[in-house]
Amino acid sequence: MIKNINVALIGNPNTGKTSVFNALTGLNQKVGNYPGITVEKKQGSCRLDRITKARILDLPGTYSLNASSMDESVVVELLLNKNDPDFPDVAVVVTDVENLKRNLLLFTQIKDLEIPTVLVINMSDQMQRKGIKIDIEKLEEKLITSVVLVSTRQNSGVEKLKQILIDYRSISTLPILDPTTIDQDYFENLGKAFPNQSLYKLWLVITQDVNFTKLERQKVPDSTQFKTQSQSYLKKLQQRETIKRYQSINQILKETYRVNREEATDLRSKLDNLLIHKFWGYVIFFMILLIIFQAIFDWSSVPMDFIDSSFARMSEWIKTQMPAGILTDLIAEGVVSGLGGIVIFIPQIAFLFLFISILEETGYMSRVVFLMDRGLRKFGLSGKSVVPLISGTACAIPAVMATRNIENWKERLITILVVPFTTCSARLPVYMILISLVIPNDRLLGINYQGLTLMGLYLIGFLMAIVSASILNRLLKSPNKSYFVVEMPNYKLPLLKNVAITVWEKTRSFVVEAGKIILAISILLWFMASFGPGEKFSNAEQIITQQYSNEALNDLELENKIASFKLENSYIGILGKTIEPIILPLGYDWKIGIALISSFAAREVFVGTLATIYSVERDAEETIKTRMAGETRSDGSRLFNLPTGISLMLFYAFAMQCMSTLAIVKKETNSWKWPGIQLFSMTIIAYLSALMAYQILK
Template sequence: MNKLLHIALVGNPNSGKSSLFNCLTGLNQKVGNFPGVTVDKKTGSTTLSSGEAEIIDLPGTYSLYPRRLDEWVSYRVLLGQDEKVKPDVVVAVADASNLKRNLLFCTQLIDLKIPVVVALTMMDLANKKGIKIDLAELERELGVPVVSINPRKQKGIPQLKKAIEQTAQGLYKSPVKDFIDNKALAPASIEDFKKIRSDISDYGAIHYLINHESFELDGGTQSLIEDIERRNQFNPTKTQAEEILQRYSRIKHIMQVSVSEPDPLQKSLFTEKLDNILLHRRWGYLILLGVLFVLFQCVFWLASYPMDWIDGGTASFSGWLSSVLPENNWTDLLVNGIVAGLGGIIIFVPQIAILFGLITILEDTGYMARISFLTDRLMRSVGLNGKSVMPMISGFACAIPAVMSARNIENRKERLLTILITPLMSCSARLPVYTILIGLVIPNKYIGGFIGIQGLVMLGLYLIGFLMALVVSYVAKWFIRINEKSFFILELPTYRSPRWKNVFQTMWSKAKIFVVDAGKVIMVISLILWALSSFGPASGMHEATVTYEQALASPEADSAQIEFNYANAKLENSYVGIAGKAIEPVVEPLGYDWKIGIALITSFAAREVFVGTMATLYAVGDEENEGPLKEKMREAKRADGSPIYTLATGVSLMLFYVFAMQCMSTLAIVKRETRSWKWPMIQLVYMTALAYLASWIAYQLLK
């Protein structure tokens, strides 16, 4: 094989497909979108004996009868209808502990007459259940290579790669005989279709007859297929039902000759016993709250030390640069623009990495899926269902992929409601804002010696966003007039120990994404802010300089206080100071000064820009450039000498960021998902109104 080999991974959800993809590709991965649709396309490279090969991880699906948008992506690739993705070999990943269900999809792929290799995962779990699989007999029955693998422990991967290469070289050929007699399902229709496309298998012909309207075929071909359907009275529903029944009948025979299963009345496994506790109708919710509290407490506790080191180091570095470099605009740009902006980025890397690491552990262990199951009843009471929980939980990381993941929800109304409320989940971009504000206004004390007040406040902010999302969904369901029935069917994965390599890879990649992607925005805005806060109209700047010189000439002058007043006067007379003073009347009822008002505007590009804006504004206003940002904010005073960051202002600001949209990228994604500017504009208006009202109430009650 001289050409680059293209390998597609397919399989049922929770079959181990992602584990195999990560095992084969390692860090050689990238994520994009399939052409024309907002569905993640994960690709990567792996090494075979003949050279490099591209791995394409297709969305999970239970059969070749798609219902959701992501299932349609896999379906179009497998039916040869995607011009950009043309796999040479398809690896069908099957869960050995649920083989009967997984074989349905595998046998459908085999009957398409495409090169298929079956990779059996979770053999260790099958063995625990007492299931014994005769791989040689299973391979004879299916007519394609069957390889047992364990991606988590790197077992069976060389054998799988060898089977892939041999299949690509034609050493393994598709079975001549169909798994079931597909032609007998609709003989006349299939025969007529084969006159149009003789290269399509009998089973492929059935799918063209059922879904040709969704394929990119020329008008003449579409008309011919429709004529075949009418002439032969082709019934898609009846054909599909008969096919599934025949497949399961044949699969039952295969299970009898190649699989040995234990008595179904044997005692329940560890997973079932643990589910009795974690999914309990009362204790399950308390356990969930406990898990979330521990998660947020760990984010504070584990990240506090590296954050203090980074904060102190940045402050010391800025002070050192100011002392050794000459006083000019270039030094000011370096210290107050670039270094301050970088400090506002890297200080939160530990928290971002730890949060994503802990979320990955929850996913790997299988507990995340239980959260969907546990909350289904609550979700239905507000117009959603359990499937809405996964996008909402994903929203704790980032609203953009969370909104995109709502495509897994078949019901249009529930999908739209989920998209509308998902940005209310506190994403990782809000985490820097919460962290610095909680550190400013919430005491670092413990209840009972181990329950941290700061961790409780953090948990409360996340819960407030979640509860408000439920309220908004309950109200919105009466205004969205789409009537569709929905069903919640979820396969609960077995509990497993987390893959620590995967956890650390995720922590590294998410931290890198934050620094690179968010960092670009923060740095650009920090530099623009430095320019706008360092320069202003000549008259105002001249007046501030004259006042400064006069004050210095006084025999009783306090030089330190005069320098401080001069820095603040220049900042207030700069372009950003003038803009801030203009919007101050709007934000003053919320307890904010003009600097916070500027931060609210700049952070609309990305919420985490709030901290970068504060770092730049307080750096420009501090001629000595000494002390961490938190200390500068703690010492900030109003004109009357009272502190700015009181408990009332801090809580008001936290609530504003809980509810406000403050993310242009999310609005763009919602527009693309809903194909209309109507819904993102509704989001922007209702979330801004909620944020302003909640912040005003909190400040008025606590001031």
Template sequence: MTETKIALVGNPNVGKSTVFNKLTGLRQKAGNYPGITVEKKTGSFTYQHTKYQLIDLPGAYGIHPSSLDEEIVYEVLVDKNNPNHPELVVVVGDPFNLKRSALLYQQIREIGLPAIFVVNMIDEAERAGISIDVDRLEKVLSTKVVLTDARSGKGIDSLKAALQYKPNGYTPAFSIPDEYAAVTQQVKEQLAPANDYIAWLYLSQKRSKHLDATASSEISAIRQENQINYHRLQIHETMARHSTLDRQLANVLKDPAKKRENLTARLDDLLIHPVWGYVVFFALLMLIFQAIYTWSGPFMDAIDNAFAWLAASAGERLPDGPLNGLLTDGIIAGIGGIVIFIPQIAILFVFISLMEESGYMSRVVYLMDRWLRPFGLSGKSAVPLMSGAACAIPAVMSARTIENDKERLITILVTPFMTCSARLPIYIIIIGLVIPQERFWGLDLQGLVLFGMYVLGILAALGSAWVLKQLMKTDYKSFLILEMPTYKYPVVRNVLLNVWDKTMGFILGAGKIILAISVILWVLGSFGVDDRFTNAEDIVRTERPELSDEALENEVQSQQLEYSFLGTMGRFIEPAITPLGYDWKMGIGLISSFAAREVFVSTMATVYSLGGTDDELTIRERMASEINPNTGRPAYNFASGISLLLFYAFAMQCMSTIAIVRRETNSWKWTLIQLTFMTGFAYLAALMAYQLLK
């Protein structure tokens, strides 16, 4: 059986990924391109004794890169030594903008790659009154042309058959201008590219990463010597190609209704309206957050109960000892801590996929751009920031759609400031302890404080973004150039495949780190060398003989935690957290909740001798009566409570988010800068609050 490597290329929003999904089904995998974090999708299928390896390259408008996505396309197609360099290219075209798709096709052919041309969304085009003369288009492009509607599967079999077509010789549509002929020849002589057009590309690109330092220096020297501005070369080529294609496609495409009043135009009158557009968008956000909170609840409870049952069953079947604790409280609990996030992630990505598939996401970007730009962000940052109100993990992952490196990095670094659902249990408990149940202007004061915590998260994110904008100087000025695709009915299959990819990416990517740290926390909390740890039960029986069996068990558990390695760490950091109004017990909560903020609740339950229950009322009552041994005052007074609220509002305290940030930035440097800044900012805010209010 022979094997052929194929690249799928096309402009954004032409249905390229739908074609990819139809061809490969579930026989696909996601990864990253080497050295960067743009997602790479590959798949395979077999047709007539030939196995095809298919790579879905990012959407691109042309070979001249203006984004990281387009830079990948350029490098893969031009560099013959690139591991993803194809033997055949399938260019997916848009019947609503055939000239732009044909321009990309011409550039690919002139690189020297064989290619076939697919006109997708043909059913939609026919309904709009557009017709294409396939025979004439084949003559213009000198290749096989296939009409498809990948959403319904129409034409996919014809596309598979066309993959065996061998394109004949191709006459370049673009000729090197006479004034640049000599300098292009100079590049050919020094670098020996495959043809004239690749020599032209070397001159007209800002950089070609696959060239070594010597070759790059030679090109820079040639440009400087001949006073060449690479942008001018790109503009010259684009204008020449448009002029040629206008003539070539004149009798190929018939669109008698270019000014038609269609559904897209009518919907846009509402959805990008300067007033109603924002009303609809924020109503949709409310729906998304309500769905994430309410729809995920039963699934998360079921997962929680399933892992509790699994841990209990394993604990009953294994003899008492370290192995039992490691499996039930470490490994099973760690895996449960990964899996329990799946419902929230899946629901969020269902909505994001629906917005992308329908074409609405581009409208969101357009609406938010002018509001976010003063903070160093753009409209494409809106989705990650809003998603962060549910969970920072999928929110950070969704920043992949931002092409500008600076904006994408700033978005990733500030998104964890947004108030996520994991902070909510802490806020509810602490606010209930330190804020009186009073009404302010007819509104519940505790509810107003809770709302204020959400506003505080937004202000922290935008303020940090503004600071980063000032510090991260760049010579690249960002502009939002946006295509508004026509609205489409989402394809359920594509939505489910996208949700599956993103969910599995989270489990496999961050899961290993989460599991490892969960086990480490269990070890630290389950072992100790102090005599009061090893002989805790005997000591408690001697000191507190009046305790019932249940109270005795709780007291032993609390003392063992205090003198475990984790408790020792809590007492070790006590001098650092005392100025914030915290004691060593709260220090344990800070350490253990590094795994996940919501762990603070169960940790406090254990510390305060409440066993493993998470009953908030019981915890609140016990916490309300707790006395700080350092001050002699209630541990949770107004000053320490506000201090704790501010600490959790600003601190990272989420190892899964750290893991995702590391993966998405592909850098420990930025991950550690983010962790240090957020922790330091949280500490200073909590310190100032306690010292001013105590």
């Protein structure tokens, strides 16, 4: 019989809590979301001994039980709700040996909830270097619990922690602070109103200004009378609670904790002087961005090309191995290319998260926030938004995933919503072909018009991202008041294990969660392009063969003509013709309409679709260009002229033409609401700017 126990890992940010979690669980972990909200839920399991298994919950980092964000309220809610299936049998508070005083504030609060609470002092390998000495026995006595020194870097202390967890029942649940010492009258009245209840728990429920989603309110029926006290009075009491706690912590540490500052070497100030220097700090950050950009734009292209050609070959191979028919086409063209469309993102995601997790692990990311905060706050963005916005120039998918590191929900949401405006690499093939068609290859003062146009498109994307961010900043209401208080952690070498687990977890969750949406949409698009209603579609081969029976077409030319005719009469073709009246004012015909719809799979599909419609070989870029240049309207004028070209470029600059981005936004915001809003408003912006451009230039 195996005994399961619930263990909750709790701690301030930057205490290495996740390292402890990784040390306990290894890859036996899964990351999900708390129902209804977008806070990451990390759970794992660990075999403690032959008969005991621990279910370990890595709760979001928090500085105290006075929640000021969604992440923090998750912690409070769980710890106050005994009926929650995740309610811990034992809590483990992870602290950092150098910031023990501040970390103990949270520890004493958890302890006062009367849950068995173990204290882990992490990063104990730093003790000698920093000249720290701790009297563990005395500390255990004062804090009425077990204390373990852990170093995940040296892999020490973890076994001892497991032993303590097995024997969690022997840990005392005595509280540390007597709430009546905060304010005697207030707490005595509270005690009279709710006899037999823990005063501290009551107090917590009363003071939280977060919404308790799970917690049953009935447990404290008439707490309203205690809430009616003015906010400012309650805050004073919270402040007094903090002071009381610090007083007792200071007293305890005076007897148990010694730092010899002489022995301390100061890496922090040396690195800070350089990394947040008013000039060099920005230069270094710019260089780091450049390397990240290089990695996801350039280095990734090698594995991506390989993935691309492998899936194409697999698709061909299936066609030769399986009997011709709908099923084979479904597998070869629908499923395999759909899967290819998911796997292709893995190199970029892995590279980006390799860099981001190193930047986070080392403590550098907080310096980025410090450097960038002032410039970005006007737009409702965080200092951390820079990394997603820059990576968006390669691809919006990893960029949206990278917003996880932004703590403030509103700033994170704004970043997610505006990232798709930055010019991703999938827009390049579209821009390239349009630019070469409509922009003259001339120079003005040595500057090439075509190059200038491309730069303009990049700038307009950034500009639109910034402008919409400031609009969203006005429109969106923040669910919690949030303040800018950023801890500047010590510099550390990144732990390889943590970096590897982050990269693995991000990649896995993209493939599994966003992947299924991408696969579904690509199968749908394949179906719409491969089937059509009526005689014309089903008899396409006959019709075309007859039509061209007098012309001497070779097999390939005939095949291209048939493919073009089929696409015209497929569901997607019909849809393209249906939307023609809507897109006519933008200067497009139904053929462009088809290309617009099918490029929803990925923007670069635009070029391939046009090739099929114009019945030319997909890979012959020059032929496509010549064919597009020769395309005319009913009045004989060129279809791809300057107004239409500019109009199309603007449409692609602003439209949410990417199902994979929508899928990842759905995953990251945990609802269809935001991708819906994004799709709708970006399409409107794209439509209106394309309309204006065409009508003015025409």
